[in-house]
Amino acid sequence: MYQEYFSEEHHIFRASVRKFVEKEIKPHIDQWEDEELFPVELYRKSAAAGLLGLEYPEIYGGTPCDKFMNIVYTEEMIASGSVGLVAGLGSYSIAMPPVLNLGTEAQKQKFLVPVLKGEKIAALGITEPNAGSDVANIRTRAVRDGDDYIVNGAKTFITSGCRAHFVTTAVRTGGTGYKGVSLLMIDASTPGFSVTKKIRKMGWNASDTAELSFVDCRVPAENILGDEGQGFVGIMINFQNERLALAVMAHSVAALALDESIRYAKTREAFGRTLSGFQVTRHKLVDMATKVEVARQFNYRVAAKMQAGQDAIRDVSMAKNFACEVCDKVVYDAVQIHGGYGYAREYMVERLYRDSRILSIGGGTTEIMKEIIGKVSQF
C-alpha cells in the first residue's frame, strides 16, 4: 500500500520499529502510564536500536533519511497505545532542531551528540504562564552580564521538563515582540533553575510535563544559539515538522482506535448478534475508516511536498487541523462502540480518547492554524 511513498527500506524499518514496540514498550506501557513516567533507560535502548535521531546527520549520531522514515516511526510507536510515551521520548525532536540549525560545532557536540546517544534528555521551553500561542510575547528575560546571561522567568507545560538535562529556552534578550527573542541552552544543573511542578494531565500520562522556574540563573553566553534576536526564527524553522508529526500522530491514533473498534464490534454480542451485525455499527466503522484514510493520505501528500522542498505552510496547517478533527471524532465513536468498556481504563480506546485531546492544542492550536491558513491564502 502507498507505494508512491514507501520503499522496501521503509518496510524493513517499519518491521524493526514494530519489533521494538512489541518487546520494549507494550509489556510495560500500562505500568508506565499508571506511574506517569517511563524509565530513562528507554532513551538508550531507542538510540541503540537506531530510533533516535532520524533525519539528523550521521556525524552527530543521527540517521539521515527522508520524512517518510519518521512517519513510519511515528505510526509504529503510536501502536504502543500511548501517545504520551511517544511525546516524551521525542521531546528532543522539538528541542534539538534549533541546535542543529543555529548552533556552533561546539554546541552540537555538547548538546546534540549526547542526546542522540540517549545519554541526555532534552526539552523545549517556549510556553510561559502568560504566553502560549503568542510566542512573540514571552517574558523570561536574559540580561547579559560579562560572559554570562542572568535569566529570570518561568516556563510551563514543558514536555520532559522534569528530568531534562538541557532545556532549549526561549528568552527575551531585546525589546518587545519577536525580534527581542533569543534561544539559550540552559543546563538543568545551573543554580537558580528548578522544576516547580510536575503538571498532572488528562492524558499523555507516560510523559512528564513540567513547570520551570529561573531565578538569577547564570548561563554562559556561549550557550546562545545563533545571534541575539534569532530565537523566533529558530523556533519557526521546526514548526512545520512538528505540525506534520502531530498530524501523523492524529491519523495514527485514529487508525488504532478504528482497529480496536472493528475487533470489538466483531466479538461483542447484543440482542443475539455481534455489534458489527447492526448496520448502524458497520456504517459508523465505515465513516471512521473513510475519515482515517483521507487524513492519512493528505498527511502523506503534504509530507511529500515538504520532502520535495516545496512551501507547505498552508498545507501542513490544514493537515494538522483535519487529522486532529478526524482523530477527535474517531476516538469519540470508538468509545461509543465499546459502550461502558470504552470508559474503563483496561481498554485502549479510553486512553486514546484522553491522549488525543491535546493534539489540536499543542504545536499551534486549531485556531492559530486557521489564522495561518487564512493569512497565507489571503482570505
Ligand SMILES: Cc1cc2nc3c(=O)[nH]c(=O)nc-3n(C[C@H](O)[C@H](O)[C@H](O)COP(=O)(O)OP(=O)(O)OC[C@H]3O[C@@H](n4cnc5c(N)ncnc54)[C@H](O)[C@@H]3O)c2cc1C
Ligand atoms: C501536554 C502538553 C505538552 C506541551 N509541551 C510543550 C513543550 O514541550 N514545550 C512548550 O514550549 N510548550 C508545550 N506545551 C504548550 C502548548 O504549546 C500550548 O499549550 C499551546 O501553544 C497553547 O498555548 P496556551 O496553552 O497558552 O493557550 P492560549 O494561547 O492562551 O490559547 C487559549 C485559547 O485561545 C485561543 N487563541 C489564542 N490566540 C488566538 C488568536 N489569535 N485567534 C484565535 N484564537 C486564539 C487558542 O486557540 C486557545 O483555544 C504543551 C502543552 C501541553 C498541554
